[in-house]
Amino acid sequence: MLQIDNVTKRFGGLVAVDAVSLTVNEGEIIGLIGPNGAGKTTLYNVIAGTFPATQGSIHFRGQRIDGKRADETCMLGLARTFQIPQVFGSMTVGDSIMVGAFLRSRSRRVARRRAEEVAEAVGLGHRFDLPTTSLTTAERKRLEVARTLATDPGMILLDEVMAGLNHTEVQLMLDLVSSLRDGGLTVLFVEHNLSAVMQICDRIAVLDHGAKIADGLPTEVMENREVITAYLGAPAEDGENQAGGDHA
Amino acid sequence: MNWLSDYFDIRRTDAIWTVLLLAMTLGLPLFISNNYYLNVLVLVFLYAGMASAWNILGGMAGQFSLGHTAFFGTGAYTSTLLYNYLGVSPWLGLIAGGIVSMFFAVIIAYPAFRMRGVFFAMATLAFGEAIRILLIYSRKFVDMPYGLSINWEPGFSRMIFEERSSYAFLTGGFLLIVTLVAYGLSRSYIGTYLRAIRDSEEAAVAAGVPMRRYKMIALLISAFFTSAGGTILAQYVLYIEPTSVFSINYSIDLPLMSLIGGIGTVAGPILGAVIALPLRDVLLELFGGAAAGMHLVIYGVLLMVIVIILPDGLIGGVKSLLRRLQRGQTSGNRTTDKRGRK
Amino acid sequence: MQLVLQLLMSGILLGGVYALAALGLNMIFGVAKIVNFAHGEFLMLGMYAGFWLMVLTGINPYWGSPLIAVVFFVLGMAFYWGIMRFTIYSTELTQVFTTLGLSIALQNLALVLFSADYRTIQTMPDGMSSLQFLGFHLSTDRVIAFFFAMAIFAGLILFLKRTFTGRAIEAVSQDLMAARLMGIDTQKIFLITFGLGISITGVAGAVLVPSFYAFPSVGTFFVLIAFVVVVLGGLGSVTGTVVGGIALGLIESYVGYFSPDLKEATHFILLILLLSIRPHGLLGVKGAEKETLK
Structure with a gap:
């Protein structure tokens, strides 16, 4: 349904998203996670049409959408939420x-x-x-x-919809999202709340330093060494590099 | 009729407003015979209509222009030039002026719509000033007197009338048409779109609103009717010159009236004109004798006070008062009604 | 060549004056995020202050400027405390129309008090009104005004960079919330900023009056100039104001020589072009124009 090919986004000299490819299939709930500054929000914004990609292309239902305005993408059936409502x-x-x-x-x-x-x-x-x-x-x-x-929409992009919610509210939101999937909607999540993501996603993609380092079933991804390193730091060194704070 | 209520949000209280408006625009000119009061009435109707036109762009869509004098003056000049030099009826001149104004609107829209808030205001202000200066400059190349007089030859096709009450009907009709358009926009999906753009451009676009197109629609309608107001004023006073019809005062008065009445609402600009214009006259009456300009000192101070005390205008003030009274009766209801400020 | 250089010199001098006239506007905008549409009227009051000081006491505005600075500092604080304090968290629209209301009131107050006459003063004895410098003719008053402008800019920059209050002002201009959380008394900062901004504007007016006519509605002309300078140089940037002022002075000097009637239109066309191409100005912070202000 959504196909991201080799998307790179640079801000001046900073490479925020580095040649990321990702395919989202119809009816899937996919989570996009990563530590702070991994480029999740940037990638999200490129998909949503907030700013254009430096390189690469994004197709939605076979139509190229990168560089299109957000209202045009919305018309095609791809809609977004904002992290800060x-x-x-x-x-x-x-x-x-x-x-x-x-x-x-x-x-x-x-x-x-x-x-x-x-x-x-x-x-x-x-x-x-x-x-x-x-x-x-x-x-x-x-x-x-x-x-x-x-x-x-045929697909929605959710930006940190769990952030700032208490436990009960997160649970309610999870119920809501799964009911949307049951209604046939494709969902792409950008999320910090890992337990929430684990519970609901069919598939998880992990970004670190702008690059995709893992993509697979939630259980697989969580055992992936690279992912653990990205979140918790290399085990051989000290434990200073804790998982990032709560907000991107 | 079913079709109407499908596309427009028609409320029961609208009937009251309609009756009030019709009584004011069609009734008052019949009953007032004093020339002084008729003059006030003509100006109130004209300003109310133009303030409503401004409000479509500035209030509903939140793009507060301080350059509407450009459209006003363009309307006055286009119809007068066409009438004086080519004998074209001002009725057609009104349309022509509206079209020229919309053309100017498109030109200014390109840079101005990239800005928000006070920067949009500054750009449009500069636009209004630039047009006046360019017009004065153009007299170097074309043979045109500084001021243009229109000969007093009454006739319907010439939009010149013997009776002042006819002008009151003319401006009243103008006000009715603008109000109808503003009402239609406000209560249809377009009004909702414009408010969405005003409240949050990002969210509006994300919800599929093609922002530029709707801002442009609001601007074009606003420019057209402001320009029509210019034509009508020219036909009323029968004399125009660059500094009078391209005066920055129009750019300030129209938003001011909307603000006093209640910006973004259909009734607000009308209410604002009904209050502000006579207020100025009354102040002139009271303080004009003291020294020239004294009444405007007080007018300016009053404006500041009104704007600070009633940021949502009289309509907003009355609404929040009613809400407070209601809450007093059903105590314990703690719904906040504070408007989210951007 | 001589002509080009002559225009260059007078352009720079004029630009310094324009920069000074715009500085207070930019300062208040930078810190309080309020565009003061009554800015021109404060400048007009400064012009009258300079005029009356000279006429009534014989003190020329240059020597009288410290006194005018003090008076306008108090006036600026009163402006904040009596009026703008109530609008600081209001919508932009409220701020615009509050200051516009003040502008109408002050303009007409000047009309009531001083009549609509055009006024100017002669500060230099005959024969000293223009300077010969390397073969160029320069107006003495412009030269003095230019040095005033430069001195005020230098003083202001030193104040902002070197003093505690100055740095607190910078902090508030960058992030109001953060500054407040750091324990800065923002009310006091706004009060000082308005005081300083209006004080500078008053002095600017006073040193302008020997070379520009003072009349009640002169503010409308200068407020638009100030907008152009501020947008040209960058919103909220002190150094930008100097650059913007001088750029405008030069443009006006050259355009004015070849086509005096277009001089004024150039300002506005320039403003529109600039706002559309580079809305944050030459040295301004990118994105400032998009910010929805508090």
């Missing part, structure tokens, strides 16, 4: 979700029905008519997902 501050929850729904229908009636469905699905049904600014952090993250879902 970007709420529409002057709107109600319902209106915010309708912004996404208007992509497929200009009719308010249709868009509203779609928004209600989505709000119900993410557990914001009872908040539908409240201003977005009254939501908690966890609810805002759900609103991010809801706005994305309202665009009727």
Whole structure:
């Protein structure tokens, strides 16, 4: 469904993403992980169309999408969330979700029905008519997902949707994501919360220093020596290089 | 009718507003016969219409232009030049001016839409000033007097009327049309898109909103109607010159009125014009005798106070007051209503 | 060749003056992230201060500048404490219109107090109003104003780099939240910044009045110049303001020689072009123009 070929992204002299290739199949939940500064967020942003790749190409459903604007990619069925929820501050929850729904229908009636469905699905049904600014952090993250879902995507990109959530909220979010997969959606995750990723992903790709160092089933990846080194530092040396903090 | 409610969010309270607006635009000119008050009415309608036009871009889409005088002056000049030199009816001149203004809008959009907030304001401000200076400069190459007078020959096709009340109907009609357009935009998906762009460009684009296209739509509509206002004013005062119709005052007054009433709302700019223009007159009446300009000192101070106390305008202020009263009754409801500031 | 150099000299002198006129605007923007649309009116008040000082006491604005600096420092603090303090966390729109409201009030206050007459003063005795320097004719007042500008810039940079308060101001301009977490009293910093910014603007006005007419709406002209300088040089950059001012001075000097009527239009066209090509200015911080300000 999504094919990333040899993507490199440079910022001046810094190589943030180094010749990464990755294929995501339809209906898959794939996690993109790595220590701080590994280039996850950069790769995510290149896929989402925030900035162009320096080299390489990205195809979605056979169409080349790198260099396209985010709204064009969204039209093709690839939608994203933001790590720090970007709420529409002057709107109600319902209106915010309708912004996404208007992509497929200009009719308010249709868009509203779609928004209600989505709000119900993410557990914001009872908040539908409240201003977005009254939501908690966890609810805002759900609103991010809801706005994305309202665009009727074939695949969604989730950026650290677990960050800042407590245990129960993480569990609820996991339930939500698996229900989306059951609904036929392809999901690409960028995530710090490893246990969450382990629980839900069909496949995990690990980035370190901009390069992909592992790609496979969660259990395989977690036993991979390179991955352990990247996260915990080489065992022969001291234990200084602890796994990075909590936010990218 | 079903089609209408499918595409537009029509609320029950809209009927009240419609009646009020119709009574004001069509009723007041019938009952007021005093020329002084009719003059105020004409200007209030005209400014209300143009402030509404500004508000489509500045309020709904959040791109606050300080260069609308460029469109206003272009409208006034295009129709007047066409009428004086080629005898073209100002009704057609109004359309022509609107088209020229939209052309200018496209030119300024390219650089300006790359900026946000106060930088957009500065760029548009510079644009408004540049057009005036270029117009004055152009007189080196074309034979055109500094000011242009329009001969007073009443006639519908010439958009010149004997009765002042006719001008009140004309400007009232203008206000009605702009309001209808603003209302239609605001309550359709386009209004939601524009608000989304205003609140968060990133999130809007990520939700599939082609941002530039919608900013452009808002700008073109806004430019067209501001320009039409310029044509109408030219036909009312029958004399234009670069410093009067390209005055920076228009660029400031239109957003100011929107802000006083309630920026981004359909009723706000109208309310703002209804308050601000007579306020200036009243202050002139009260303090004009003291010294020239005294009333504007007070006007400026009042503006600061209003803007600081009511950042969401009168409509916003009234709304939050109502909400507070409601909460007083159903105590214990702790939903925050504070608007998220960017 | 002589002409080219003459224009170069007068361009640089004019540019120094423009830079000084814009410095206060840029400083307040850099620290408080507020674009002060009443900036031109403070400059206008400075011009009148210089004018009246000379007319009433005979002290020329150059000797009187310390006094004007003190008065305008207090005025700037009052401006912050009485007005802008309430808008510092408001939307940009509120800030723009608060300062625009002030601009309308001050402009008309000047009209009430000083009438619409054009005023200027002669500081130099006849025969000394222009200097001969290597065969170039330079206005004495411009030369003095230029040295004032350079001295103020040097002083300001030293203050910002070498004193504790100065570095606290820099810290606030870079990251308000972090500065506050480090225990910097941001209210005090804003107060000092507004004081300094308006003080510099007042002195700028005073040293301008021998070479520019003072009248109530002169601020509108200068605020646009100041915008161009600030955008040209870079938002929030002190050194950038000098570069921007001199660049504009040079452009105006050359354009003005060949086509005096286009001089003013050049400012605005330049501003639009610059904002579209390099919105962060020649020396400014990239991305500043995209930042949604607090």
